Amino acid sequence: MYNLELERAVAFIEESKLEDGAKVALQLPDGLVAHSGTIIAELSSHFPQLRFIVIANTVYGACCIDDAAAVALNASVLIHFGHSELVPSSMLLLPVLYVRVTIAVDVPAIVQAISAFFPSDKPLALLSTAQYLSALADIHAALPWTTVPRTPGLSAGEMLGCTVPPIPDGNVLVVCDGRFHLEAIGIAYPDATLYRFDPFNHKIYREEFESGGLAPRVEMVERLRGRPLGKVGLLHGTLGRQGSLPLQRKLVNLIHRKGGEAVVVAMSLTDVDRVQGIAQGLDLIVLLSCPRLAIDWGSQFESVGVPVLTNMEFAALVDEGAWAEFSGKGYPLKNYSKKCNFGSAW
Ligand code: SF4
Numbered sequence: 001m002y003n004l005e006l007e008r009a010v011a012f013i014e015e016s017k018l019e020d021g022a023k024v025a026l027q028l029p030d031g032l033v034a035h036s037g038t039i040i041a042e043l044s045s046h047f048p049q050l051r052f053i054v055i056a057n058t059v060y061g062a063c064c065i066d067d068a069a070a071v072a073l074n075a076s077v078l079i080h081f082g083h084s085e086l087v088p089s090s091m092l093l094l095p096v097l098y099v100r101v102t103i104a105v106d107v108p109a110i111v112q113a114i115s116a117f118f119p120s121d122k123p124l125a126l127l128s129t130a131q132y133l134s135a136l137a138d139i140h141a142a143l144p145w146t147t148v149p150r151t152p153g154l155s156a157g158e159m160l161g162c163t164v165p166p167i168p169d170g171n172v173l174v175v176c177d178g179r180f181h182l183e184a185i186g187i188a189y190p191d192a193t194l195y196r197f198d199p200f201n202h203k204i205y206r207e208e209f210e211s212g213g214l215a216p217r218v219e220m221v222e223r224l225r226g227r228p229l230g231k232v233g234l235l236h237g238t239l240g241r242q243g244s245l246p247l248q249r250k251l252v253n254l255i256h257r258k259g260g261e262a263v264v265v266a267m268s269l270t271d272v273d274r275v276q277g278i279a280q281g282l283d284l285i286v287l288l289s290c291p292r293l294a295i296d297w298g299s300q301f302e303s304v305g306v307p308v309l310t311n312m313e314f315a316a317l318v319d320e321g322a323w324a325e326f327s328g329k330g331y332p333l334k335n336y337s338k339k340c341n342f343g344s345a346w
Contacts, residue, residue: 002032003102004039006322009079010046011202016077020049021197025075025096027066029059029082032101045299057239058269062086062130062158063336063344064240068323084155087241087346103131103240105175108134111142113197114173117204120145121172127159127185132199134340139175150173153338153345159335162291162335163190163343173197173204180292182207187214187295188333214331217298220307221316221326229260230283235275236287238268244344247311248288252344257320272297286314288344292333299311311335 013024024043028036036054055078056070062083070078071093078096085098116126124146128136136157140148148157151163159165159174161184173195174182185194186209194207212256232255236243248264255262265278271290279285284307287294291310294301302310309317310333315327322342325332334340 001103001127002035004035004081004290005099005101006039006042009039009043009097010101012079013043013047013050013077016095018047018050018076021051023053023056023073023075025053025070025073025078027055027064027070027078027080029064032082035081047288049333059240060064061162062098063242063290065096065098066090066240067096068240069077070094071170083131084133084158090242091346100130100133102134103199105135105263107135107142108137109202110175110197110199113202113204114146118171118173119228123147123168125149125167125170125172126163127157127167127177128175129160129181130155130158133158135199136175151205151334151337152334159184160336162333163337165337166271167192171195174207175199181319183209183296184224184333187331189330191329196345199327214247214295217295217313217331218327218343221309221323223325224284224307224309224317229255229258231261231263231281233278233285234262234264235270235278235285235287235289236264236266237270237287238266239270239289241346242290242344243288244346246346247342247344251288251311251314252288272300272303275301275308279304279306282306284309286311291333311342312340 002055033056035226040052053068053073065080065087067078081099082101089096096128126136126146126148133155140146145163149167149255150156151165153161158179166183166191172192175197196205196207252262270293286309294308294310336345337343338345
């Protein structure tokens with residue numbers, strides 16, 4: 001079912017012209033690590049003179065690309081499976097190939113289901129995760145009355161758990177498995193009429209989310225607005241490239257300009273206990289790691305003792321334009337939009 005696109009990996013390694021004995025690092029999301037043996041066997045059959053190593057640290061998303069670990073392991077190149085490019089290759093420490101790992105879906109069946117279910121005179125936006133983007137393009141080509149929204153910097157129709165493109169009024173259909181990405185639309189567009197196409201059973205589901213679930217986070221930011229920043233802990237996620245160095249530098253400067261003090265703390269896996277462990281003496285903690293940690297586990301972070309904000313919430317705290325957007329309908333999720341001033345877009 002998965003297309004590991006190993007022909008692309010083979011072509012990339014050939015083009016890299018590696019010396020005998022050179023190391024090729026492979027990185028896979030947790031759900032795909034079980035395929036690493038198959039991948040190594042296939043690549044070794046093409047390149048018996050090379051060595052293949054798997055970086056099996058946790059990978060949640062494309063943000064977890066671990067070029068630093070690959071360099072530490074003395075690898076010459078890195079092949080990252082399961083996601084599209086998020087951190088530009090010019091920012092990475094070694095040559096990298098991103099392999100999306102597409103999942104085959106029955107496009108004619110989806111087209112037929114959409115045609116039967118949705119009226120063509122009402123806007124229908126199509127979205128998906130990286131695995132289904134080529135299918136999404138084929139669906140749109142067959143049904144040109146649909147729209148494929150785009151986040152600047154990502155592919156057409158692509159969404160992440162922290163980044164949702166602007167969605168026009170009307171119906172939204174997401175081709176995906178699992179709930180994590182769907183929830184992102186529920187967070188960003190609580191009024192959207194949301195449907196999910198299950199690529200495995202070919203059924204369309206109406207999806208609904210509890211509205212108002214993020215109101216406590218907006219209220220928390222509102223309470224903090226206008227107060228001195230004090231000592232701000234910038235928790236830089238070191239799980240791959242979750243933490244953005246350009247954003248970290250920008251926030252350190254901004255905090256100093258606003259009379260606060262910035263303390264940078266590096267952390268790989270971010271959980272409540274670890275964050276609590278570094279909270280003493282801080283007035284505020286800003287996560288420069290996956291924003292869904294604070295959004296999804298917000299109530300658990302209350303035990304930390306100081307407010308724990310996402311980068312986007314911190315923007316709403318210090319920037320009037322961001323606050324206007326944040327305090328409106330929905331919670332703007334555009335962490336990796338190139339147009340998000342305080343986002344993690346590299
Ligand atoms: S930061 Fe975004 S891309 Fe990375 S794991 Fe979180 S939701 Fe996914």
